[in-house]
Amino acid sequence: MGKQDLARFMRARREGLRPRDFGLPTAPRRTPGLRREEVAELAHVSVDYYSRLEQARGPHPSPRVLSALADALRLSAAERAHLFRLGAAPGLPASPKRQVTPSVAAFLNRLPDSAAVVTDAGYDVIAWNALANALLGDLAGEPNIARRWFLGLGHPMEVSEGLSRVAVARLRAASSRYPGDVRISGVVTELTRASAEFRELWAADPVHSPGHCDRTVLHPEAGALELHSDVLTVPDVDQQVVFLTAAGAASRRWLDLAGQRLARQRE
Numbered sequence: 420m421g422k423q424d425l426a427r428f429m430r431a432r433r434e435g436l437r438p439r440d441f442g443l444p445t446a447p448r449r450t451p452g453l454r455r456e457e458v459a460e461l462a463h464v465s466v467d468y469y470s471r472l473e474q475a476r477g478p479h480p481s482p483r484v485l486s487a488l489a490d491a492l493r494l495s496a497a498e499r500a501h502l503f504r505l506g507a508a509p510g511l512p513a514s515p516k517r518q519v520t521p522s523v524a525a526f527l528n529r530l531p532d533s534a535a536v537v538t539d540a541g542y543d544v545i546a547w548n549a550l551a552n553a554l555l556g557d558l559a560g561e562p563n564i565a566r567r568w569f570l571g572l573g574h575p576m577e578v579s580e581g582l583s584r585v586a587v588a589r590l591r592a593a594s595s596r597y598p599g600d601v602r603i604s605g606v607v608t609e610l611t612r613a614s615a616e617f618r619e620l621w622a623a624d625p626v627h628s629p630g631h632c633d634r635t636v637l638h639p640e641a642g643a644l645e646l647h648s649d650v651l652t653v654p655d656v657d658q659q660v661v662f663l664t665a666a667g668a669a670s671r672r673w674l675d676l677a678g679q680r681l682a683r684q685r686e
Contacts, residue, residue, distance in 0.1 A: 422475040424595040425505040430473050431624050432492045433458050440493075461491035480506045497628030505595065514600040515540035515593065516656040523653060523660065527551075531678055534646075534663040537653075538564065540593040541603040542586060545658070549681045550674065554636060554644070554663065563606060565590055569614040579634040587620040588627035596657070629659055633666055641673040 434452035439445045443457065459469035464484060471477035472488075480488065485506045489499040519537045527535045527548040534551035536544045536558070544562040552558055556573050565586040567573040590610075593603050610617040629650035636644045645666040650659050665671035 422477070422479075425502075426473050426475040428502065428505055428624060429488065429492070432494065432498065433473075436493065458488075458491050462487040464488075495626075498626045500628060501592070501626045504592070514597055514602075516658065517543065517545055519546035519658070520653075520656065523658075526660075530662070531682075532664065532674065534674070536661050538589075538659050538661065540589075540596060540657045541600070541606065542589045542593070543602075550678055551663065553677045553681065554638065554674075565606060565610060569610050569617050579632070579636075581632065582634070583616055583620060584625045585627050587617060588625040591621065591624060592626075634663070638673070641669070644670045644673060646670060 433455070434450065436453045436458075438448070438453060438457075441453065441457070441461070443453070448454075455470050455473060456466045459466045462469065462484070464487065468477060472480065482503070485503050486499075489502050492498075492502075494502060517539050523537060524546050527537070527546060530548060531550070533548075534554045535548050536551045536555070537546040539545050542564045544558050544564065547555075547558050558573075561567050561573040568582055568586050590603065590607055593600075594607055597603055607621075611621065629652055631650075632648050634646045634648045636646060638644050646663045647666045649662045649664075651662070652659050665674050
């Protein structure tokens with residue numbers, strides 16, 4: 420993580436705070452949000468120390484200081500975790516691991532009722548089971564979820580609310596962790612040029628914590644399929660396993676039939 424990323428994130432969250440929520444005067448200010456000295460006081464650190472952090476000139480903060488900063492900036496649980504990642508001392512490899520471990524690959528094929536994919540830090544799908552390929556289309560042809568979403572590549576398409584924000588948050592975090600990775604920087608550059616929505620969200624610096632959500636996939640044969648999405652993180656390789664299961668009767672019927680068809684093909 421670069422100090423610039425920590426500085427940018429702290430500054431953006433400070434500028435998003437409202438003085439009246441802290442009992443401070445609401446008279447017009449030259450800049451939005453709280454002043455640096457106000458946040459420094461809330462975090463019980465010196466103004467000079469806080470200013471150096473926002474200017475990317477400070478040391479890597481201790482966990483105690485990061486916790487105090489998170490409280491002062493009133494961060495959500497996901498934002499707090501992101502702050503701790505940004506503030507950690509350097510030590511990550513230059514590029515994310517893009518090979519799935521054999522144990523995780525074998526695990527995917529033990530899930531006959533679930534479509535499952537593994538994504539790397541840059542939101543590339545690097546492994547999947549047969550049901551996921553039947554559901555999501557040619558994953559080998561276009562493996563990057565963000566490119567599929569923002570550029571309309573790959574079929575079928577999703578209409579899930581919030582996927583844009585998730586995709587940008589994933590790429591934002593990946594570009595901070597692996598600033599020299601050509602693949603990630605290339606995807607970011609391409610989407611910045613091609614998508615106004617991507618540019619707007621990138622500037623907002625969204626943060627996302629993996630977990631449960633509901634998704635809708637427009638399948639060319641089955642129509643709209645309502646799905647549950649659950650994520651399992653594999654932290655030692657910076658990857659995520661995404662499980663897609665039926666959220667309704669129509670989705671359950673299609674997944675069951677697709678699973679039976681795939682089973683017959685393997686016989």
